[in-house]
Amino acid sequence: MTSSPGPVVQRALLSKQLTEIRHRSGRSEDEAAAGLGWPTGRLIRIESGLDLPAPAELAELIGFYGIDDEKLSQRLHGLAEGGATAGWWEPYKAHIDDPAFYTYLQHEAGTSKVEQFQSALVPGLLQTERYAVSVLRQFFPGIGESRLNALVEMRMRRQAELEGRLQVFVIDESVIQRRVGGADVMREQIGKILTFARMPHITVQVLPLSEGESFGIRGPFGLLSFAEGLGHVLYLERTPGSVTYVRSCAETAAHRAAFLSLRQTALSDRQSESLIVEVARSLDDM
Template sequence: MQNTVRQRRLAREIRSLRDAAGWTTTEAAQHLSWSKSRLNRLETGVAKATEQDVAEICDVYKVAESVRTALFQLVRDGTRRGWWTAYSDVFAGSYVGLEDEASLIKEWGVQLVPGLLQTEDYAREIISTGLGNGDAEQVYRRVMARMARKTLLGRPNPPRLHAVLDEAVLHRPIGGPEVMREQLRALTIAARRPNVTIQVLPFGVGVHAGMDGSFILLEYTDPADDVAYVAGTAGDVYVENPEHVTRYKVSFERICNAALAPDASQAMIAAAMKE
């Protein structure tokens, strides 16, 4: 899985250049004097292409200068350090880098408030429990990393966030009444942002399209880059196949249609806050 959308896009462009040249992977590798596996790794994004790799490809495929320049820029942008590198001890996977470049984030939450909407105390309770009430410094680092993630929604030209929460999320007493009350209040405040939409799926709906569990959709200006993400105890799953991503999009739309409208959802959150 690529660390950034730009790196994934670069892999796709390298593959497209070979297709345009009319060569098979074997033929292209021979022209490049590379092994077939090396070219496959670059085209699938398993390996990150360097500027030297791109220069050789452009020479052999006889690529126009404007395309060459654009590809070099993708290489440079793809290796750019993001804010999350300061928390490399916390963020081990690709998700945060992908989230940072998304234009639209869609999240279906069954158990918890989405990370981008969590308060510090709510996040601390979840993280501490997940670590087995472990090392205080480790808990602190993870909480601060999650709070740093939240700044994504308030930066210039922020992504849009559309979160749908199961009603159970509003009633699960994480951290006690005061922590929960503050978390619900934070949801009502977040929903006032022009780039945030929050809906609640009430218990009364019964069976629905989100029964298989939580997931996140990361969408970009180019739909070919869209990714579905599912976190799990056995490891995180990134879904990139366009057909499979579309299935998640359809499921999310069905969940939205079954959920309360944003205004009615805010009323339900406010009522839960008073309990």
Template sequence: MASSVNPTVRRRRLGSELRKLREQKGMTAEEVAARLLVSQSKISRLENGRRSISQRDVRDLCGVYGVEDHRIVDSLMQMAKESRQQGWWHAFGDVPYSVYIGLETDAASLRVYESQIVPGLLQTKNYAEAVIAGNLPEATPEQVEKRVHVRLRRQDRVNDPDSPLRLWAVIDEAALRRIVGNHEIMREQLEHLVHLSTLPHVTVQLLPFDSGAHPGLSGQFAILEFSDATDASVVYLEGVTSDLYLEKDTDVHTYSVMYEHLRAQALSAEQTRQFISDVAEEYAG
């Protein structure tokens, strides 16, 4: 479950506030960087929440922006302090997609499209182990185990009895047909997927092969939305060596429209459960 203070979300909120102050001052990121003798990329990374923000950074920026209200400065300084705390995922060491985990931990809803595998939040332990080991052929058993633990811990959001994540997953038929591990692991995974799809806050739709070309052919993506109106929605695109986070309204809108088309082309939730159950029976046989 999410902690009371999420450092990733705090950084995003603080960065957003600092960007507003800069814009109100009528300054560009380049001008601010020149005043503080730092790189323009540092200012951009502070504002988009991709870099840890120190209280000294806040003090210096408030000085440049001429912020005289001590209550505003104190509030921003407190946010900077909280943004440097560690989330639960830091206990597992260096997790390459820690920024995404921080966002997912605080998200109110998640819409995900997967073209090759079952989404991580809906995976069984055995399936997750097989996926991670296959995706990282040079990883040690210990490294695989750590990533599996992180993936299973992320699933606490789906199982949270008080504030479960609203999850909508559109999955390509290829994810059902690709044998990850073995037939028994696939049967277990698909039966688990059917079970989770019956939860009131989880919707699963299958995109069958015969649906033809569709907007998801370019690959996996996820759209995260937050309950706090000050937190902008984020589109997450997973990469091999780096990930991409899109927050512009136009980008989020484009992917949201794509997702609606995917939902329209996919089978209904009930049809999906029957389809997955039939494929699970094939693996059982």
């Protein structure tokens, strides 16, 4: 639906670029702030991404650092404008209980690549509406129709927003064997997985039950990658709509290695598709 990296990533890119420009100028934070006549704290908040510079402040920074490259100047202004825009997820905020998941949505909107392992349920980015309804009703007993509809709509919007971006999923075989919502719901869901798996930017691999124990028994997790040196974000999923961020670089690296190992252990793309088709046929026979 969109190729924009989203406001959160644009803010991060702006703060990263302004920090790099200051470093190239050979100035410390205190020296740059003094030259600008600003409190050091103001510069720190801008460079850390906590605050966006006002248009006049950004113009002052560009002049202070002697930036005469028109393309760079336009890029900085464009990032500042993009960072100030409202995200598509904002209308759904009232329906989200977990602040960490709300933050996750903002990062997901700007990711260049999604890598995800799921051990029990179809990943939200692959779910049908009816499958999502079944899952949400299970995790939120007594959920009202208004909130249920909003959460399902949000899930479908996430799928649309990531159209064209790289997505790699490793799912346990039990995910496609478990008949969430009944045979009809699962038949439709399997069909959607196959449709997505055949798209050039999406990979779906199945980890067969015959493989026994693996890193995946620790539970579902995901990795978001970002362009232009912004690194990676690791999150552990607790329940649908609830995540835990892991800020440890060592643990993020360990999960990146684990995901690669899971991909190597899982069935290949073609083998996975064959197994999913086999499951679909078994549902058709019912």
